[in-house]
Amino acid sequence: MYSFDYYNPTHISFGEGKIAELDKLVPSKAKVLVLFGGNSAKRTGTLDEVKTALGQRDIVEFGGIEANPTYETLMQAVAVIKEEKIDFLLAVGGGSVIDGTKFVAAAALFEGEPWDILLSWGAKVTEAMPFGTVLTLPATGSEMNSASVVTRKEFQAKLSFMSDHVFPQFSVLDPSKTFTLPERQVANGVVDAFIHITEQYLTYPVNAPVQDRFAEGLLQTLIELGPKALSQPDDFDVRANLMWVATMALSGVIGKGIPHDWATHMIGHELTALYDIDHARTIAMILPGMLDCRRDSKQEKLLQYGERVWGISQGTIDERIDAAITKTREFFEAMGIKTRLSDYDLTAASIDEIMTKLEKHGMTALGEKQDVDLAMSRKILERNL
Template sequence: MKKNMENYVFHAYTKMLFGKNQIDQLPEVMNDYGKTVLLVYGGGSIKKNGIYDKVYTLLKGWNIIELSGVEPNPRITTVREGVRLCKENNVDVILAVGGGSTLDCSKVIAAGHYYDNDPWDLVLDGSLITKALPLVTILTLAATGSEMNKNAVISNLETNEKFGTASKLVIPQASILDPTYLFTLPAIQTAAGTADIMSHIFEAYFGKVKDAYIQDSFSEGILKACIKYCKIALKEPENYEARANLMWASSMALNGLTGSGKSHAWTCHPIEHELSAFYDITHGVGLAIVTPRWMRYILNDDTVEQFATYGHNVWDLPMEEDKFEVAHKAIDKTEEFFKEIGIPMTLKEVGIDDSKLDIMAEKAVRFGGLGDAFVSLTKEDVVNILKDCL
């Protein structure tokens, strides 16, 4: 049933410093928040590309405490360590340097600083977040949009759980986006990051609200940019135009621009969260595997118009009289694109068999609210989609 655009509040207040050498403005940005900084980063690539030394040069006179080693699927154990460091050192501000994993981890650390119990509580229930340390980010991967939104996803390997939480209080105060920082990314990270950006768009684009023309037009433009510039970035890693457009696509895909007025439960993200909770796979890879299978599974008389429009406006397919033909071609184009950019397209290729499909499907439906998704899904539906992914 068609729904009208819902009421919404759009407030994207993060100060975005975009372009070459914007890191030079870091002291001015950080001056607003205090002199004791928790520097959070991942596996150490920022030491190879020079960002680490640059931060220390620019923040001479600041008291910097480090939390390194944030995992690709950030773990609650790392969040707990960050909270401990913040409390012991009376940290004023967090500086997160990295991709979405580092930023997400930092968000929950920022909230956990003011929380007396286990920060896992804040992952399970974002309403428990009542205060947070200010957060500044330096982005090194175009993917999650975490540099400009309220969301964070954290894994608990002890319980095989991976959940998203959200609070306006953890939205970054400022984010530095220098496209040159993407030049040295491994190809699979560029590809998986692009798949993540596109999935954020798909989750909002395919919905029951049909009159959000502006939002959907933004979505189609961002999808076309991803399709065009990911392939260029893979062939020419230091192509500034490609990197800049992918970086901005990441921020625009999940800051409320495309999803405002179109609320409903997401589908592919909750399913993928279970895959990476149990198997610790790369998030964007899992999304790319699931997405075209989900699209085919939900294609029906009610959804065909939207998939045909997607094919026409994004993939430039001629609008045939047979809408199903256009829709199928659009879904095929989506899967072919993910293959072309080098993403493995079956679960078996990433080490996942059929042994845990039932439990993953059950948890995806229970925790993801898939009954309220664009097309309502049961546990059996999710099992069938995952079987198609094998």
């Protein structure tokens, strides 16, 4: 296991009715900008519940943050902060709203062109506004980490950044707020969390059994709970455990002291930016081919994954790896998420377009060993066509 530092200052308030805790969590004199996505926060009553919990605090609303938050929209929020003299941010929504709020928190105090936050992967961030979150869609783990992904429509670019300055001060997780989610969003959340785990787990062994066993347990829990989350939408225990799994998948714990991959995400981001396909669906259509094309470098962990997560222990090495990849694809399909580019009307010509963007954005050496070059990326895309 590698040496590492671990830091996570986010206060988690978990359980039904926990939105009321906002009165204690948000500074009493704060002028709060509440950021949210579409109309669901209003329609379900969550936004009203949040405003009630905030009591007499001065509140300004900013809605319209997209499912893939855009630089253009988020810069409008930055303008509101400066005009209204906001001093605290509150994200109400899923990972996209929280990711967007992280960027806004950093951009509002950034000296220079805020796009440089993303071009520098967050290295230029020296401060950020304080903010908290009310999670309504478990998927990304953004409620308990310091990472964010933002799309700039003008450039058809989807870039990420990380900074210790954008950890949420707190996150409120009330599983009952997920009862009204559409099946599509629930399925996306399960698969998104699953692949977050595999990006950290399916690399190569470094004698880190704590991280391995934790990751395997989370994957098994998603496999068990995913179908139940679709068939039993009002089961509190199912939704509570799903919410916590998604948070743990990317809170940083399972990724410390081990190599990371993230090539699936980097290629998937290009598909989202180009074709506006749901993030979870882009990475679901990349991962099976990614594992197939890189089976030699990932052999030990793929065999471990097959045996410990799927119970595959018989057959040749290739047969066991084939079975593990097939089980993964079948799980995604069972969640209602298609796993081929052609399922989304993408063709060989689309692959050429994706390759152009990967090269333009410098995605020429991806993966835990930096061995996913452009030729390998093309092979992965073709394998998934």
